[in-house]
Amino acid sequence: MNILGIDDNEDILKLLDTVITSKGHDFVQALNGKDGLKLIEQQDFDAILLDLAMPEFSGLDVIESLKKSNKLKDQKIILFTASSATDKEIDRLLQYDGIMSCIRKPVDINILIKKIEEVAKS
Amino acid sequence: MSNSDTSTEKLKEEFLDLITHEFQTPLVPIIGFSQALQNPDIFDKLTEKQLDAIKIIFRNSNHLQNMITNVLDVMKLGTDKMTFYHKEFDINDLVTEVLDECNYKTNEKKIQVTKKIDEDLIINSDRLRIKQVLINLLDNAISFVPKDNGKIEIGFSEREKHVLFYVKDNGQGMGKNEQFDLFKMFNQVLQGKKRKHGGLGLGLVICRMIVENLGGDIWVESELGKGSIFYCTVSKGSRK
Numbered sequence: 001m002n003i004l005g006i007d008d009n010e011d012i013l014k015l016l017d018t019v020i021t022s023k024g025h026d027f028v029q030a031l032n033g034k035d036g037l038k039l040i041e042q043q044d045f046d047a048i049l050l051d052l053a054m055p056e057f058s059g060l061d062v063i064e065s066l067k068k069s070n071k072l073k074d075q076k077i078i079l080f081t082a083s084s085a086t087d088k089e090i091d092r093l094l095q096y097d098g099i100m101s102c103i104r105k106p107v108d109i110n111i112l113i114k115k116i117e118e119v120a121k122s
Numbered sequence: 123m124s125n126s127d128t129s130t131e132k133l134k135e136e137f138l139d140l141i142t143h144e145f146q147t148p149l150v151p152i153i154g155f156s157q158a159l160q161n162p163d164i165f166d167k168l169t170e171k172q173l174d175a176i177k178i179i180f181r182n183s184n185h186l187q188n189m190i191t192n193v194l195d196v197m198k199l200g201t202d203k204m205t206f207y208h209k210e211f212d213i214n215d216l217v218t219e220v221l222d223e224c225n226y227k228t229n230e231k232k233i234q235v236t237k238k239i240d241e242d243l244i245i246n247s248d249r250l251r252i253k254q255v256l257i258n259l260l261d262n263a264i265s266f267v268p269k270d271n272g273k274i275e276i277g278f279s280e281r282e283k284h285v286l287f288y289v290k291d292n293g294q295g296m297g298k299n300e301q302f303d304l305f306k307m308f309n310q311v312l313q314g315k316k317r318k319h320g321g322l323g324l325g326l327v328i329c330r331m332i333v334e335n336l337g338g339d340i341w342v343e344s345e346l347g348k349g350s351i352f353y354c355t356v357s358k359g360s361r362k
Contacts, residue, residue: 009147009150009151011148011150011151012147012150012151012154014151015150015151015154015155015158018155018158018164019154019158019164022158022161022163022164053143082142082143082146082147082150083139083142083143086205086207087207087209087248087249087250088205088207091207091209105146105147105149105150106146106149106150106153106154106187107150107154108157108223108226109154109157109158109161110225110226111222111223
């Protein structure tokens with residue numbers, strides 16, 4: 001499986017890389033929303049972990065851009081957030097085709113990998 | 123409220139959101155890597171000494187994360203900034219999810235966990251907040267049951283307009299005096315030198331505030347040496 005992680009925290013990307021590649025999957029990473037968006041436009045991913053609160057170009061900006069270019073529905077995005085986004089806001093995003101699930105940080109790594117594999121196989 | 127009051131309130135709210143994000147973020151790699159290091163499928167198998175050390179880091183970083191969440195929640199509840207979002211959901215699914223999330227801790231302490239349910243039950247309430255209450259009650263039970271012989275039972279049942287949850291443990295239990303202040307703010311400080319446990323004592327206060335906001339109540343039945351049963355109710359809400 002080919003998984004993309006978009007997060008502005010390098011240590012979190014390193015953790016995702018460690019856990020995801022230990023399961024035999026490929027992991028591609030982007031340190032900001034703009035680079036993440038470029039990668040989504042260039043490659044197909046089985047699942048995308050998307051941080052919401054990133055400076056300059058946030059996870060929400062990534063979602064809006066994909067919506068505008070009509071590419072959101074082709075993605076399998078898992079929101080991965082430590083923000084205090086309410087359940088209501090998360091539920092609103094989960095209504096979009098292409099946004100599959102939400103994981104709140106910090107997360108048990110076993111639950112993280114289970115969710116990623118579930119979404120990638122869906 | 124004047125415009126300047128409103129903007130100050132808004133600033134406070136945004137600052138609280140920023141604190142939540144900034145405090146949680148560094149804990150993600152700390153908790154994540156300290157869990158990953160214990161897994162021989164991810165890292166080389168550690169020696170017993172290394173494993174013990176990493177377990178201590180893992181346990182304490184989880185404890186720190188809980189305290190940060192609790193302090194921020196108390197601030198939000200105290201200023202009415204905590205929002206409640208009602209939607210329909212299945213209680214049975216929720217309890218399964220809660221047990222899944224606590225699985226790591228119950229396995230580590232070799233606790234026998236039993237789930238007792240009536241039947242599937244759909245209610246209209248705040249799923250995330252009820253989950254928070256159940257995890258809090260379960261975490262307490264996990265802390266207080268004896269190592270290697272711990273038993274916890276979690277269940278729920280329908281009670282007219284409410285749903286009743288309970289978490290039963292075979293821990294040391296507590297006397298009447300200790301039960302009295304359990305759900306009160308600053309109970310740890312009020313007990314002064316008599317206090318028996320560490321921590322801020324905010325978990326159960328938050329549970330009370332949440333269930334009261336969800337039209338319910340929380341209480342405990344306990345006897346010293348005989349374990350405890352924590353009960354809480356929430357309104358089932360109106361179904362669509």
